[in-house]
Amino acid sequence: MSNIIYYVSFILLGIGIYGIVSQKNLFKQLISLSIIDTAVNIFIVALGYVQGGEAPIYSAITPVANFVDPLPQALVLTAIVIGVGTLALGSILLIHIDEKYGSLDPDEIRDTREVVE
């Protein structure tokens, strides 16, 4: 049962990689990259999970408890921030591409470039 979360992250990773490889539309590629990020974040959080564990907050009530590992959570927080930044930057680039070529489809972009050149 506890392994399900790993399978979920691997399935999401596969979907993301498949999306990048198979999708021509640049926006869909960006979303696929975002799915990969999410898959990896789920994977990392799952690594620190302890069955029946407590939130890792040390206090007088929980001086000794079965804490989950807090470090993967801290790493994921950083990774999420970086992922959102990359997603935002990618979106800006796509807006520029759409303004310049009028499309996000590589074939149409190539046609437009050939006409311009």
Place this chain on the structure above:
Amino acid sequence: MIALLIAIPLAFAFASIPHERLGRYFLPFVALFNLVCLFFFMQPEQILEIGKWPAAYGIVLVLDSVSYPFLIFVNLLILLMSLSATLENRYGTLMLVLTAAVNGIILTGDFFNSFVFLEIISVIAYIVAAHKDNALGAFKYLIFGGIGGTMYLIGAVSVYIKAGTLNMAYASFITDPLAVPIICIFFLITFLVELKVLPLGLWAPDVYSNGSSFTPVALGSIVTVSLVYLFSRIFLNIFDLPSPELVGILAMVSIIFAELGALKQKNLGRALSFATISGISTVVAALSIQETEVVSAAYFYLFNDVISKFILFTLSAYLGKRGFKSNKTAGIAFTFASLSVVGFPMFAGFWAKYYLLKALFQVDSYALPAVILIAVVIEAGYLIRWNIELWYKDEEESVLEHGKDTENEEGIESIEEIDDFVPFGAQVVTLILALTLVVIGFMPNLIHDQTMNIANNVLDFRPYFDLILRGGM
């Protein structure tokens, strides 16, 4: 003290945000400050435990005999780029952050910290790649780089799970024989993307040929050198490279395809981009052999390649459709750099190739020398062709054409301004670098002694671990 190399560029980057144009004026002073600190106030073999946390639990910055020369080289390149490139105001702040990040990635002794610096470098690289309206090239890089960054994160977290720490030195004690190769494969994918080894480096030609005077220099020289350091640290110092033969074969295929790609290009920027892929693939192929002499020669090769490509890319960005007839200084620097890339005697490139071939023969490696020799022939073909074309170009005609192309009705005035097409700073910097290639051509030991020292230290894990251990545990 060593934290200043990261903190000062970052502080000036923040300071430049309200006054955007100050960033590009801060940049040379910050790079100079870093160099002065490195030469006069910092010596190798010291570590800084951030927040006084022992190495196994906290982040450490490590200045050792390997990171020290790399830091000097990278900061020198940043200083020269700040003097030679035409930086727009908004890029000054970015370059300051890039300075902090490349110094950080070289100094850090922590896997997750190196991931953060890697991502900072990547985000800046995407923005820099989009310069000159090159959003499509930048997006391609973002997709490749995004996957590479994710792989690095998985690798870093896997290290934590297996070693119980993110510290690089302690991570080398992972005993699970299956875990180490898998972790290394994740890291390796990142490096193949970022070091532009084909096919994962296919993003590079579109990015480097955007016509900017600083994009290829920032990404192809500064970022590349810092990533070669990280590659060496991880695969030569901490872990063993997974299936080095396969990496070597991949890099050799990359060299051949990149050279053939460069040969058929009609655009100088794209030709140089492919040449850069070939150069760095040669370095990766040589590093994968993991023998002291070969690794030393690989660093010499990297030094020559980075300096030569710095000159070539900078001048090609300013050339436009013009030649060297009206700017012989730029022409001389360009030709010297081309000859050094090819490996012509009396230039640093000759010794780079000589040391590499000699070292490869010593370890009975014959495939890579054969590939290098084939690459030299192709390289000589297209670089000599470009030099002849640029030296004998009929400038009046090409500038008039350029004027028509860009709907500039004052094309004839452009001919009068032709003498100034390469800014003074760029002329001086490229000429100094070209003369450096000649000086090293006559005195190769100036660099060879240093690269031997780096190679000896990078292949010996013990001094690195002792340094970390001295910090406490």
